[in-house]
């Protein structure tokens with residue numbers, strides 16, 4: 285089976301991307317990864333800047349849903365103050381949790397983007413369902429030892445893709 289881990293876009297931070305970027309592509313819902321995408325790895329709270337950004341997306345008409353491989357209590361506790369639904373224990377890159385998120389968002393695959401920091405969970409999982417996949421540079425460097433090798437591989441792949449012009453980097 286061909287494993288498509290190429291993101292459609294590559295960004296340094298979610299805060300670089302305005303709601304219009306998504307809306308111009310017909311995207312109505314965002315599936316957001318949690319750790320290293322909207323919060324530093326294993327952080328207990330959402331930073332005010334990120335909370336404001338997400339509220340801004342919502343105000344612009346984008347529906348949001350967090351899909352995380354982390355456990356339920358943590359995901360719900362973090363998102364409850366913002367009223368953002370979350371799918372925990374997602375087991376990305378499996379399709380099931382992405383489908384569940386689209387059900388919550390009320391969007392079709394063509395209307396849905398995935399934003400995450402990992403090629404082998406967020407991007408691959410999103411690509412399997414034909415979603416618009418956006419890779420973000422991880423917020424923090426606090427990683428499991430084991431993921432370091434994966435990061436090196438990602439970096440290698442991305443550098444090649446950027447040179448070839450395969451991936452898009454939003455302004």
Ligand SMILES: [Mg+2]
Pocket residue numbers: 317318319320321400401402
């Ligand atoms: Mg992550």
